[in-house]
Amino acid sequence: MKGKRLTAYGERLLRETPVLETLRELDPQGVDEALRIAESCSEFARLYAEPRALELDALMERDPEYFDRDLVRAAAKYRLFSMVVPTVLGGLAGKYMLTAAALGIEEICSACAGIGNMIAATGLGACPLLTPGGMPHWDTVLHEIVEGERRGEPVLMAYAITEPSAGTDVEEPHFLAKARIGMEARRVRGGYLLNGRKCFISGGKEAKYLTVCAATDRDRPLETWTVFLVSRDMEGFSVPRVERKMGQRVCHAAELLFENVFVPEENVIGYEGDGMPMGILSIMAASRGPVGAVGTGIARGVLKNFLSWARRKRGGKKPIDEQRIQMEIADMAASIQECRGLILDHSLAGDKIFGSLLVNPMMKALFALPRELRLSKPYRSFLHSRWGKAASARLLRLLVSEEDMTRLLALASLAKFASTDMAMGIASRALQLMGPDDSEERRRVEKCYRDVKVTQIYEGTNQLNRLTYFMIEHEGTLRVELPRPR
Ligand SMILES: Cc1cc2nc3c(=O)[nH]c(=O)nc-3n(C[C@H](O)[C@H](O)[C@H](O)COP(=O)(O)OP(=O)(O)OC[C@H]3O[C@@H](n4cnc5c(N)ncnc54)[C@H](O)[C@@H]3O)c2cc1C
Incomplete structure (x- = not known):
């Protein structure tokens, strides 16, 4: 089956990510869905995040408690909080949930990583509920996220x-x-x-x-x-x-x-x-790749502003006409492309696992039952009972192998530390080349430099992520052990 005609955005994205272009030949519907989500994020970034990034950064330096509810409502219009809610509940998380999330987060963070993280925090908070053990809360909490978006009053998580x-x-x-x-x-x-x-x-x-x-x-x-x-x-x-x-x-x-x-x-x-395997390791196996995408997003923001700065005349000359600047730009582009590859390796491997959990026929059959039945007392009592918990642990072990989850954690850690270290390096280099300059571009790059530091710290410091990768791939001392039915 051929995919539908792509928008200009979709065409550009596929040109930049050949692996997705190849995948689209095999699964046009699935990939087009992921591209649509990424395009929504890109539009939100262009219309809402980029124009307000510097203003909100300055405002929240003075008042760290300020919360911009209108911005959150705008994000809800683009359904950005439903990105982690399974499609069986009316959300957007389907077969390519992680790939769509990585592409989308990169888009938003290329405009403002603070806004990107504010949105992603809900996704991270919802992640433990996406495991089979969290299923009793799908029809309540996850449903509320979708409904909140519809009403324009987003329900946030952490x-x-x-x-x-x-x-x-x-x-x-x-x-x-x-x-x-x-x-x-x-x-x-x-x-x-x-x-x-x-x-x-x-x-x-x-x-x-x-x-x-x-x-x-x-x-x-x-x-x-x-x-x-x-x-x-x-x-x-x-x-x-x-x-x-x-x-x-x-x-x-x-x-x-x-x-x-x-x-x-x-x-x-x-x-x-079961908090370590299901509350930490499986969550980090999913979420560290998208944190890498925060890094590539920030790096893209740096490159965009650096290019625009370099194209303007300074002292009668344009920096971009100098070969040393041209080589810097080529190096930045190469590093971003390299890390995008690592992130896509992770997200596509993750979609094989989480896609099978979220959109498998068994799940579809369960959620084809009328909602009133799913909310009924006997149904919910079963889900919360010992038997319900054992059934969800069995389902998890049936659909996911410990080897695959462990390998995913290694890929996630690799993508996370490599991409965020790369972004830190690019932001630092660009800032140094721009020197003392009061242009808007330099101020945006300076913000990227401040924004990127924490990506090396949260979701496990980059030191920890290096050790995690080493322990899994070279020492064999770390393994995700999925819960056993009790
Ligand atoms: C802005 C921000 C947002 C955050 N958001 C969240 C969130 O939403 N939810 C949440 O739960 N947490 C969140 N965190 C917490 C974050 O995950 C932790 O800060 C991080 O795990 C590091 O822990 P720590 O700060 O206690 O540093 P420490 O663990 O004390 O580490 C200090 C330094 O020692 C190194 N180190 C520690 N142990 C070892 C070791 N065994 N081997 C080698 N090096 C080691 C670390 O790599 C680091 O460089 C956030 C943090 C920040 C700053």
């Missing part, structure tokens, strides 16, 4: 794993085993009481729902690490402060305080104690 005493330590099993964990989830009748703090949580201030990882026994954090779904209106939950940020200012980094927050049993995602 993902909280970092604690003041444990950052890198919670992102890798060997480290978590020895980590000093501050937050605790104590088992009580009907659920758990959460006490402690999480810090640096992107989007945490405005999120209506949060997926939170915590240990049920602080002396055995690895064995008892568990994913909880928390709603911001739960008693005892508060956001005492947000950070004053150097870059990506549009996206708040919040501290979260939990004081005897009661979380009911039904809000445990999957099994208690």
Whole structure:
């Protein structure tokens, strides 16, 4: 089957990414869907993110708590929060969910990485719900995201794993085993009481729902690490402060305080104690590639502004007429293209896994049942029961292999550290070449330089990502172990 005629945007994108052009020959419908999502992101970037990037950056330097609700509503018009909601629920996450997300995030971040991260924070928060253990919440929380977008009142989410005493330590099993964990989830009748703090949580201030990882026994954090779904209106939950940020200012980094927050049993995602494989490793296996795309997006933004700066006359000459500048531009373009390749390697491998989870016939059959039935008490009680949890663990093991998930984590880490280090290098080099200059282009590149630093830190520092890659590919000491039915 031939694909439909492409828009000018689609044609350009395929020219830049030959692997997608080849894939389109085999699966025109699937690839065209991903291109449409990327094109929406590109339009949002051009009409909303780029024109406001410098203004919002300056505004939020003065007032780090400012939140631009209109911008979030505009993103909802483009359905950017539904990018992680499965198509069976009316969202956009289909067969090429990760590829579409990577292309789309790159587009938005080429205009403003802070706005990109503000949008992506909801996707990251929703990720743990996309695992079979999160299925009981598809018809409630994920449905609400789609409905919120329709109403023009987006429902935001955030993902909280970092604690003041444990950052890198919670992102890798060997480290978590020895980590000093501050937050605790104590088992009580009907659920758990959460006490402690999480810090640096992107989007945490405005999120209506949060997926939170915590240990049920602080002396055995690895064995008892568990994913909880928390709603911001739960008693005892508060956001005492947000950070004053150097870059990506549009996206708040919040501290979260939990004081005897009661979380009911039904809000445990999957099994208690499966937080490392299902709340960290599988999530990072999906999300670190798109963080790499934040890097390529920022690098593209740098290159675009550097080109425009170089084409204007300075002291009677255009920098772009000098061969040394032409070679710099060629080097920047080569590095971006190289990293895009790594990101696409990751996203296409990931789509084989997550595509099979989200759009397989079994899932379609389940969601063909009337919604009233899916919301009925017996149906939901089954999903939350031991049998329901065992069925979802079996489904996961049937559709996904531990080898594939482990390999995906290695590809994700590689794409993440290589692309974000590359972007840091390009931003630094361009800024140095532009020198003292008060042009808008230089100010945008300076913002990129500040925005890119945190991409080397979040989703696991680049040091950790290098170690993760090494442990998987060269040492064989790290492996994603999927939950077993209990
Ligand atoms: C702006 C921002 C947004 C964030 N958003 C989120 C979010 O949404 N959700 C969330 O949960 N977290 C978030 N984080 C937290 C982020 O993931 C952590 O900051 C990160 O994991 C590093 O942890 P840390 O800050 O405690 O540094 P540390 O773990 O203390 O690391 C400090 C340095 O030591 C190195 N290091 C540590 N251990 C090792 C080791 N064993 N071997 C080699 N080097 C090591 C690190 O690589 C790093 O260079 C965010 C952070 C920032 C700054």
